[in-house]
Amino acid sequence: MRYLIDTHIFIFWMSDQLQRLQQSTVDLIASTDNEIFVSAISAYEISLKRKLGKLSFPENISGCIQSGGFLELPLTGKQAELAGDLNLVHRDPFDRLLAAQAIDQRMALITLDATIASLGAPLVAA
Numbered sequence: 001m002r003y004l005i006d007t008h009i010f011i012f013w014m015s016d017q018l019q020r021l022q023q024s025t026v027d028l029i030a031s032t033d034n035e036i037f038v039s040a041i042s043a044y045e046i047s048l049k050r051k052l053g054k055l056s057f058p059e060n061i062s063g064c065i066q067s068g069g070f071l072e073l074p075l076t077g078k079q080a081e082l083a084g085d086l087n088l089v090h091r092d093p094f095d096r097l098l099a100a101q102a103i104d105q106r107m108a109l110i111t112l113d114a115t116i117a118s119l120g121a122p123l124v125a126a
Helices: 007-014 023-030 040-051 061-067 077-085 093-105 114-119
Strands: 002-005 035-039 071-073 108-111 123-125
Touching: 002 007, 002 023, 002 093, 007 023, 007 040, 007 108, 023 108, 023 123, 035 040, 035 093, 040 061, 040 071, 040 093, 061 071, 077 093, 093 108, 093 114, 108 114, 114 123
Parallel strands: 002 035, 002 108, 035 071, 108 123
Antiparallel strands: none
16 A cells, blocks of 8 residues: 655654554554655655754755655645645645645545545545
């Protein structure tokens, strides 16, 4: 199976905060039977929050994605347009883009944010 992880899931994984996730989620992400993706959107969100002083995270986010055993998912114009067309119930632009990528790529989005469900992406509750 192929999954996209939300930014906070990636941060928890890389900062060894796995206790914040259900054991079933840890097992799903760790399983070599699954392909786990981190979006370029997450790299942007982390970089921006780091610049604003809201987050401490290592430099070279792409390197962290690779060292964590994840695959990097680029953003396409089609996905950006889809994000803009999603309902306006959930306005967080990062979440909207991640949901659009999950919908477009037919992946479930692993997240702790249940409000993303309003955007129509299939979710796995972390």
